[in-house]
Amino acid sequence: MYGPSIDRLITALRVMPGIGAKSAQRIAMALLERHRDGAQELAASLVDAVDKVGNCSSCRTLCEGEQCTICADIQRSDKQLCIVETPADLYAIEQAGGYRGRYFVLMGHLSPIDGIGPDELGLPLLEAKLANDGVEELILATNLTVEGETTAHYISSRAHAAGVAVSRIAHGVPIGGELEYIDSNTLSMAMQSRKAI
Amino acid sequence: MYGPSIDRLITALRVMPGIGAKSAQRIAMALLERHRDGAQELAASLVDAVDKVGNCSSCRTLCEGEQCTICADIQRSDKQLCIVETPADLYAIEQAGGYRGRYFVLMGHLSPIDGIGPDELGLPLLEAKLANDGVEELILATNLTVEGETTAHYISSRAHAAGVAVSRIAHGVPIGGELEYIDSNTLSMAMQSRKAI
Numbered sequence: 001m002y003g004p005s006i007d008r009l010i011t012a013l014r015v016m017p018g019i020g021a022k023s024a025q026r027i028a029m030a031l032l033e034r035h036r037d038g039a040q041e042l043a044a045s046l047v048d049a050v051d052k053v054g055n056c057s058s059c060r061t062l063c064e065g066e067q068c069t070i071c072a073d074i075q076r077s078d079k080q081l082c083i084v085e086t087p088a089d090l091y092a093i094e095q096a097g098g099y100r101g102r103y104f105v106l107m108g109h110l111s112p113i114d115g116i117g118p119d120e121l122g123l124p125l126l127e128a129k130l131a132n133d134g135v136e137e138l139i140l141a142t143n144l145t146v147e148g149e150t151t152a153h154y155i156s157s158r159a160h161a162a163g164v165a166v167s168r169i170a171h172g173v174p175i176g177g178e179l180e181y182i183d184s185n186t187l188s189m190a191m192q193s194r195k196a197i
Numbered sequence: 198m199y200g201p202s203i204d205r206l207i208t209a210l211r212v213m214p215g216i217g218a219k220s221a222q223r224i225a226m227a228l229l230e231r232h233r234d235g236a237q238e239l240a241a242s243l244v245d246a247v248d249k250v251g252n253c254s255s256c257r258t259l260c261e262g263e264q265c266t267i268c269a270d271i272q273r274s275d276k277q278l279c280i281v282e283t284p285a286d287l288y289a290i291e292q293a294g295g296y297r298g299r300y301f302v303l304m305g306h307l308s309p310i311d312g313i314g315p316d317e318l319g320l321p322l323l324e325a326k327l328a329n330d331g332v333e334e335l336i337l338a339t340n341l342t343v344e345g346e347t348t349a350h351y352i353s354s355r356a357h358a359a360g361v362a363v364s365r366i367a368h369g370v371p372i373g374g375e376l377e378y379i380d381s382n383t384l385s386m387a388m389q390s391r392k393a394i
Contacts, residue, residue, distance in 0.1 A: 002259070002284075002288070003250070003259075003260055003261045003265075003266075004261065005242070005245050005246045005249045005250055005261055006246055006250055006259065006261075008242045008245065008246070009242045009243060009245070009246040011242075012235070012238050012239040012241075012242040012243075013239065015228070015232050015235030015236070015238070015239055016224045016227070016228065016239075017223060017224060017227045018220065018223070018224070019224075023215065025285065025288075026214060026215070026285065027213045027214060027215070027216075028246070029259070029283065029284055029285045030213070030214045031212070031213065031243070031246075031247075032246060032247070032250050032259050033259065033283065033284070033304060035212050036247050038209070038212030039212070039243050039246070039247050040243070040244070040247055041209050041212070042209040042210065042212055042213075042240075042243060043239075043240040043241075043243035043244045043247075044209075044240075045202070045205045045206045045208075045209040046206060046209075046228070046236045046237070046239060046240035046243075047237070047240045048202050048205065048206070049202045049203055049205070049206040049225070049228075049229060049236070050228075050229070050233050050236050050237055050240075052202045053200070053202050053203055053229050062199070062200075062203065062226070062229050062230065063199075063200055064200045064201065064202055064203075068200075069200075086226065086230065087199075087226055087230070088222065088223065088226045091199070091222075107230060
């Protein structure tokens with residue numbers, strides 16, 4: 001509608017999550033009207049990132065080079081290993097602070113219908129780590145979705161077989177959450193998982 | 198935080214309107230985890246669009262080549278000229294349908310504080326059109342903001358001086374709008390602009 005180059009740009013912008021037809025159109029117009037330098041820098045940084053960013057050979061998170069900074073940090077403990085689904089989950093836990101162990105990033109969750117099985121999640125690498133790296137506790141921080149729970153269950157069975165203690169992060173009412181507005185599944189889980197004080 | 202290439206990409210993504218720090222992070226992760234082909238296509242289409250898209254020599258809208266399809270369309274009337282602020286506004290009017298005249302795109306609005314005066318909006322070109330192109334009616338479709346109104350007022354004074362009839366698009370309650378939820382400024386304007394039936 002706007003001409004081939006602009007239409008191509010609008011279509012290409014829609015690869016980004018959360019960007020629909022209307023937003024893509026607005027972004028394309030704004031870039032071409034006012035931010036041509038920014039658009040060129042965006043193009044260059046996309047090419048640069050796709051070229052340089054790979055996966056850490058040890059924990060599978062996105063990183064530049066062979067190993068990520070967390071795996072390369074000798075001050076962190078090898079005894080705890082936290083399993084997350086994505087690099088963004090890893091950074092969320094890092095930003096929360098307090099955890100000083102290592103991570104293992106699945107880059108997804110078990111989803112047989114999409115052809116994602118244990119091999120795609122790097123579970124052979126995880127099992128090798130459990131056997132050789134002196135891991136004492138495996139902390140499952142996959143999402144509380146059907147797929148995340150299935151994945152956690154599968155990994156915990158493998159970890160038990162390897163003789164490693166397994167834990168799951170707590171689920172319940174968030175801090176500052178008002179009971180009135182919490183969904184009933186969360187509230188019911190919070191009741192069941194209550195702790196004696 | 199994520200390494201230089203990813204951090205650079207996250208910063209570059211924020212040039213897009215409506216994309217803040219959190220969205221940029223989420224988009225960067227999604228592109229690198231799952232959509233590397235899409236990211237490369239996005240980079241290529243950005244470079245292509247910045248390279249090829251310029252402004253129409255006649256109406257100033259974004260287009261590829263010398264003249265846009267609307268200015269090149271000999272079936273459209275030269276007698277009506279609709280003034281809009283942006284190419285997106287032009288396409289909104291085109292999509293609404295019904296208008297068969299020409300457009301003139303200001304690519305902004307008068308904003309002396311940002312150094313945007315009549316020259317930046319191409320008003321000398323507009324005055325030349327009014328003098329030579331046989332325009333009979335100038336339709337002002339700038340936004341109903343302080344800047345849009347100021348711009349409309351300035352242009353209407355120039356058009357009157359050139360002896361061209363000037364009109365402003367109607368403002369009031371939108372179709373399907375419930376009076377209860379319309380802001381009071383709009384409602385007050387709708388009352389003032391009432392029409393005898």
